[in-house]
Amino acid sequence: MKKTDFLRFLSAFELSNTKISKILDIMAEDFSFEKFVNEDELEKVLHEDYFTIVKKANEKFLTAYIEKLNALDIKIITRADEDFPEKLLHVDDPPYYIFYKGDLSLLNDKCVAIVGTRMPSPYGITVTERFAKELALAGGVIVSGLAYGVDSIAHRKALEENGKTVAVLAGGFNNIYPQENYSLFCEIATKGLVLTEHRPDVKSVKYLFPQRNRIVAGISDALLITEAGAKSGTTITKDFALDYGVPIYAVPGNITSTKSEGTNALIASMQGICAIDPQSIIDDLGLVKKKKVSQQLSIDEALIVDKLKDACSDIDEIQLKTKLNINKLNSLLTTLEIKGIIKRLPGGLYSLS
Amino acid sequence: MLSKIHSYGLFGIDGFKVDVEVDISNGLPHFELVGLGDTAIKESKERVRAAIKNSGYSYPIKKITVNLAPADVKKMGPFYDLAIAVGIMTADPNCDIKGFTAKSAREFVILGELSLTGEVRPIKGLLPILISAQKQGYKNFIIPSANSNEASFISNVICYPVSTLEEVVKFVSKQMEIEPVKHQKFVSETQDSKNTLDFKYVKGQQRAKRALEIAAAGGHNVLMIGPPGSGKSMLAKCFPSILPDMTFDEALEVTKIHSVAGELDNQKGIVCMRPFRTPHHTATAVSLTGGGLHARPGEISLAHNGVLYLDEMPEYPRNCLEILRQPLEDGKITVARNAITVTYPANFTLIASMNPCPCGNYGSKTHECKCSPSMIHKYLSKISGPILDRIDIHVEVDSVTFDDLRGEALEESSAGIKQRVDKARKIQLNRFNGLKNFSNAKMSVPATKKFCVLDKECENLLQSAFSKLKLTARAHDRILRVARTIADLEGKENILPEHIAEAIAYRSLDRKYL
Structure with missing residues (x-):
């Protein structure tokens, strides 16, 4: 049996990387089931799991397992395969195998991880969308973790702009967390790439998220944090990025906002590069920005766009500034939104997109 | 004998x-x-x-x-x-x-x-x-x-x-003459504009006011979403002051129900103001629909031809909200009890209000929301899709800033808004003449097809709105009906693109909210 098939076999049992490496040492280049079954050393490594695994150590089980994955349209690639993504080998505690759906070659492009709080403020939403859009348009691959908030906004924006995006899951494919993002997951699986280290039935439990973050940081060429509070899961991703030497960009926020404490601290401690313009990241990564077609606006539309330049506002504020009739304003805002020039945020706020 | x-x-x-x-x-x-x-x-x-x-x-x-x-x-x-x-x-x-x-x-x-x-x-x-x-x-x-x-x-x-x-x-036995009751002419009344419940006292909130104006004109149901203290209840309480006058036929129907329920003011003898019912969220399903031993009419029937206001809608028990489905669609409710089965009319305008999340500050510019995304999801999902489906207008009400409150800006009074509403209602009465239908909101599907004709430009706008803003299919007819009312408010024969665009602005909950 080939090494890659042997690793596939092991992937069915959720073993830690340490155990897998010990098993590989014991097997010493002979990856047959006979040897696996007869090797007594293995019992010391696998402990209580030993008998369950040995019982299943046969061709029949392996074929059934692979067939099951195929039925779910889940592909698996192992370190023994030639086209195993180079980037994954440089991750801390590199995985022996990866389950994925979609186009694995995306990892060869310039990847930018966009992460942040699960509950972004209107400001956080605006900047996440702006950066995700510009980076996606420039051909960057947006990497994130399919979580609530910044993660899903970044994924969605990339898809909206027909850009590429990669989602790294904490659990298996049959347990998408959060469930609300299932449709987003399906969309990324067909248009981008979703990957995880875990077999399909593994639940996304708490301790798996930091492990996921190590991959997010590892496969990216840059890490962008758009909005994060002082205590945030983002800190873990940031620490991994620091280890790997991946450049960290942080979007500065209002110093009175608790939601920007984390990003502001990053900038203050010089760990993060202050990101005020997507262009700087695009330049640093050596990407080329595509020219956008400018749209014709009516006088009133231009007036609204002008008033929204400084900050997002609610409709009463826009009305005060533009002195437009409320029914006219209502319809103008919708038209601008359809044209994709402005964006409606929760709470009835509008901002430039 | x-x-x-x-x-x-x-x-x-x-x-x-x-x-x-x-x-x-x-x-x-x-x-x-x-x-x-x-x-x-x-x-x-x-x-x-x-x-x-x-x-x-x-x-x-x-x-x-x-x-x-x-x-x-x-x-x-x-x-x-x-x-x-x-x-x-x-x-x-x-x-x-x-x-x-x-x-x-x-x-x-x-x-x-x-x-x-x-x-x-x-x-x-x-x-x-x-x-x-x-x-x-x-x-x-x-x-x-x-x-x-x-x-x-x-x-x-x-x-x-x-x-x-x-x-x-x-x-x-003809020993005494009794003067028969003199016939009285019906005069419609509106909520007294002298009291404080007038739109001129509501500062700011232009969009919400406009939405309520459209709702009053076309009989559309409204859901107001906003943080605590943004004035949702105040707006709702002012709503009766812009409702169109009741016709005599409408008044008779309302009075019948109120008379049966024993809620009629014997001094007046007839209900001359559109009813405004505000059941508390501890209300039971039976108190809303009607029932009991004698199948008494419930709150929704008492709100017939008027307004049913549900404050803090997600706080109502799920079954209380779900039973509103049939009456919202058919305008009547059938109460079946052991002794008696009765059908009561229940053709009301639903005004509901809710917070955007449990703490109330989600999406607020000034306050930070403390809720987790799943909490917000849970909160919003208390109002089921079929109910949302029946609410034509969703409007976000922002919290009022200090400047708004102290501002000297003169707000339009209810009387001014009512004039426009009455005019729009008149157009509708002519349109639905003989159809036993008083408002745009209750248009049937064939009627919507007949009266909401769109030109090419409107079609294009609607189509791009659906693809760009990710509206759900259920929004389609709602948008047409609201656009019809907006056109009526302006006295326009045909629906124009700007009417469609404004109507789309009132479908916020159909979009991805989180």
Whole structure:
């Protein structure tokens, strides 16, 4: 049996990387089931799991397992395969195998991880969308973790702009967390790439998220944090990025906002590069920005766009500034939104997109 | 001797004729009342006996049998006291009052409850009885004088108000004349604009006000979403002040229900203001739909032709909200109980309000939201899709800033808004002439197709809105109806792109909210 098939076999049992490496040492280049079954050393490594695994150590089980994955349209690639993504080998505690759906070659492009709080403020939403859009348009691959908030906004924006995006899951494919993002997951699986280290039935439990973050940081060429509070899961991703030497960009926020404490601290401690313009990241990564077609606006539309330049506002504020009739304003805002020039945020706020 | 008197009973909000038959024969003194009466009717035996005695007449000490025909319909309420008393007195062979016979009493439909003193007390539901009786060809009625205001709005009937049993006896035997109730003309009323509930006192909130204006004009349901203290309740309370005037037909329908429920103001006699019902969120499903032993009308029927305001909508129990589905669609509710199955009209405008999340600050510019995404999801999902589907307008209400509150900006008064609303309603009344439909919101699917014709430009706009803004399919007809109302407010014959665009702005919950 080939090494890659042997690793596939092991992937069915959720073993830690340490155990897998010990098993590989014991097997010493002979990856047959006979040897696996007869090797007594293995019992010391696998402990209580030993008998369950040995019982299943046969061709029949392996074929059934692979067939099951195929039925779910889940592909698996192992370190023994030639086209195993180079980037994954440089991750801390590199995985022996990866389950994925979609186009694995995306990892060869310039990847930018966009992460942040699960509950972004209107400001956080605006900047996440702006950066995700510009980076996606420039051909960057947006990497994130399919979580609530910044993660899903970044994924969605990339898809909206027909850009590429990669989602790294904490659990298996049959347990998408959060469930609300299932449709987003399906969309990324067909248009981008979703990957995880875990077999399909593994639940996304708490301790798996930091492990996921190590991959997010590892496969990216840059890490962008758009909005994060002082205590945030983002800190873990940031620490991994620091280890790997991946450049960290942080979007500065209002110093009175608790939601920007984390990003502001990053900038203050010089760990993060202050990101005020997507262009700087695009330049640093050596990407080329595509020219956008400018749209014709009516006088009133231009007036609204002008008033929204400084900050997002609610409709009463826009009305005060533009002195437009409320029914006219209502319809103008919708038209601008359809044209994709402005964006409606929760709470009835509008901002430039 | 036998006598037969005409009276009327109530089934739901319709009257039905009841003949009170009394037979007096020799035998042991005994009173038997048959004809499926409820407890109130069974007890009338004691009231009638005491009332006859205390009015100075003699009560026959014989075997008395009273039958309420038809015998197969359950009868409820003390409507028949007076008729039974007259029946017993006229059937008594020893009765020596000249001209007081069953035949002369049969010229009238006799209605009223008796007290032990012989006084005639008011009854609930006189108006629906009069309307039904008039349709069946009855013209002359003897009614409790306390109900005379209610009776004064029905034309083609002659109602003689009485306050005691003695008066009835004298009137029927032609010893006394009674002035019939004078016919009154219906004048619609609006919430008094002198009080504080006027839109001129609501600062800012331009979009919400505009949304309510559209809702009032087209009868659309509204859901207001906003943080606590943003003025949602205030806006809702001001809403009746811009509602269009009730037509007489509408007023009659409303009064029927209120009369049956015993909620009618006897001084006014008719409901001349559109009802504004605000059940608390501890309300039970039955109190909303109607029910109980007598299948009484519930809050949604009492809000017929008016407004049902549900404050803090997600706090209502799920079943209370789900039962609103059918009435919101059909404009009526069928209450089925053991004894009786009744269909009540329930054609109301729903105004609901809610916070965007449990803490109330989600999406706020000034306050930070403390809720987790799953908490918000859970909160929003308390209002099911089918209910949202039936609400045409979703509008976000922002918290008011200090500048808004202190600002000197003059806000438009309710009276000004009402003028536009009335104009738009008039256009709709002409449009739906003969369709038994008063508003754009209740347009059927074929009517929507017929009256909401879009030109090419509108079609394109709608199409791009659906793809760009990710609207759900259920929004389609809602947008058309709201756009129709916006066009009516401007007096435009056709729907223009700007009307569509504005209507789309009111579908915020159809989009991805988180």
